[in-house]
Amino acid sequence: MQPRAHVTLEDVAKAADVSLATASRALNGMRVTPQLRDRVLAAAEKLAYTPNAHARALAGASHRTVGVICHDVTDPYFAAIAGGVMRVAGANDLLVMLASTFRDPEREIAYVSMLRAERAPAILLIGSGFEDARWERALEAELKPYLDGGGRVAVVSRHRSLKVDSVLPENRAGAAAMARALLDLGHRRFAVLSGPPALTTVADRLGGFREELAKAGVALAPADIVEAPFTRDGGYGAMTELLTRGSTATCVFALTDVMAIGACAALRDQGLSVPNDISVAGFDDIPIVRDLTPPLTTVALPLQTLGEKAMELALTENNGRRRRLLRMGGEVVLRGSTAKVGS
Amino acid sequence: MQPRAHVTLEDVAKAADVSLATASRALNGMRVTPQLRDRVLAAAEKLAYTPNAHARALAGASHRTVGVICHDVTDPYFAAIAGGVMRVAGANDLLVMLASTFRDPEREIAYVSMLRAERAPAILLIGSGFEDARWERALEAELKPYLDGGGRVAVVSRHRSLKVDSVLPENRAGAAAMARALLDLGHRRFAVLSGPPALTTVADRLGGFREELAKAGVALAPADIVEAPFTRDGGYGAMTELLTRGSTATCVFALTDVMAIGACAALRDQGLSVPNDISVAGFDDIPIVRDLTPPLTTVALPLQTLGEKAMELALTENNGRRRRLLRMGGEVVLRGSTAKVGS
DNA sequence: ACCGGCCCTGAATGCGCTTTCAGTAAGCGC
């Protein structure tokens, strides 16, 4: 005969010969005569009882599964941030529901909706928002009732339009700093490996870079900018494209390290040397880049910390009702993938 | 005045002036007069109604959040597998709860217990099991009632002791194949960068490698094996240790690519060249290794597919009650990090 | 020995939803 699908609290209570209420109290550590408590615990153990989290949540006990939505766990950038989130979550005895949207705004909204249905105590949005105001509004509409219902929301690296606690990488300032650093190395002809223009991160990084160059009187022609997905293959393709266009750039700035890795691969496959033939710089400082040959010059972001802070923001009550905003990172780290011009 | 904490189905029903049951049916796409359905949908929309997933689950509707437990999402190996899992999950309109154990068996069991409480329809265990039979038994005890209750379990890369659907990398055969490949290159003095002996994967890979060497009359002395965590820094430290010991190995086999990356970094920092001074080989074929300089020789595993297959196994009914077992990967991929001896 | 008060236990209620079950209105054939 099949064992019962699920052992319920009632079964335990019956086995221990106490009332359902007493069993509940014993299991939850409320004051109960030690003898009874032992009986209940023993019965629960014997029956392999596991409380039904849904029933528990329904009955009022807050449940402990927070939602995290990112673009793509496979990307080391998001993996590192998610790692930080999970570290803090784990320390607080929380489960994490992780979802990947693959940069599809529709999926993102669908996930928020599911998380809302789960009555997750907190939702974290990791990664760039979308330039299209339509999506941001739809997202906001989804988030609003959640927040009204007491839900907590924090975002990482997301455009300011959402009025929630935020952890923001210094995208614009970091890119500007990188521009200065590259100018200091003597570069004057640049190319940029850009990402999907729909992402706000792209606008910020590209804008910061371009403006800083402009201050030095260096222009960035449309032909010097190639758009591609924020992936290794995107970077590879963009770099290849640049090469076939006959670009004369002495330095390539990839908007993410992952793209920079692809770019370096393309250069290698074309028999070009980094940084002797061309300098390459990235953004993010994902862990792997310091172990590349040559190690990658990049704009450093404390990725794990980004995630940790976001989780902390979501977990701590924000009494002053103003949203909190943390800005982090943005320092240029010069490594071997960039060199002085003509050296 | 505060908006109500949560809009319930009853609110929607009242607003649409229909009964609760009708509202439920309208929302769930059951046959209802179009006119009524529209009224209900409009009311739901206006009130920003989101069904309570807990209530829904409790009332019998199966819910759609599967649990995935891995050692560490930050590790590209697990990230890639998790990516595959999420791809299939997403295609089936499932949410994924991802948890990282950081290789702590106690946490692993705790997570299984939480997932069981959540009544997740499926649990996936990603990553090596533990040699200590005590933990495996405890895990089994936790899993047993879950399976009896109709839960589905699949594991990736986990020792056979668990009687559940499995996707197994060819750890032993792959390591043996690597041994042969390295022998063919003329190597006779080897060192191994090993992992925590508590992990079954370590025993399999190390065993396969050692046995194949033995067949060729090449012994692996204890001094040639260094144990370290399965991390980049672990590999770095182990390689450094090996160097300070004055190892005479011409070839280093790291049990994972991540360790191999650390090893290469250590060699570089010591001014040694790969593969001229020493050959390095890894295991897993995580995506990044083909972009290293030199690209890493390794045992290939179709990581994303591993995750996809596991999810598929968990999703498909297993009518024949025998557990299904998929073995995958194990082919040696020779790249630039290994060279013929003396060349 | 008696009563007030305290602490522990058990019965009962409700969380929000799905799902029978029964009831009612509409539709059909004769």
Add this chain to the structure above:
DNA sequence: GCGCTTACTGAAAGCGCATTCAGGGCCGGT
């Protein structure tokens, strides 16, 4: 036009648990 089937709607039960509300045993005070 009557009886019957068909189709939809509404009332109500119950999923498993936390929790409130009474009731009952026990203690100390007098």
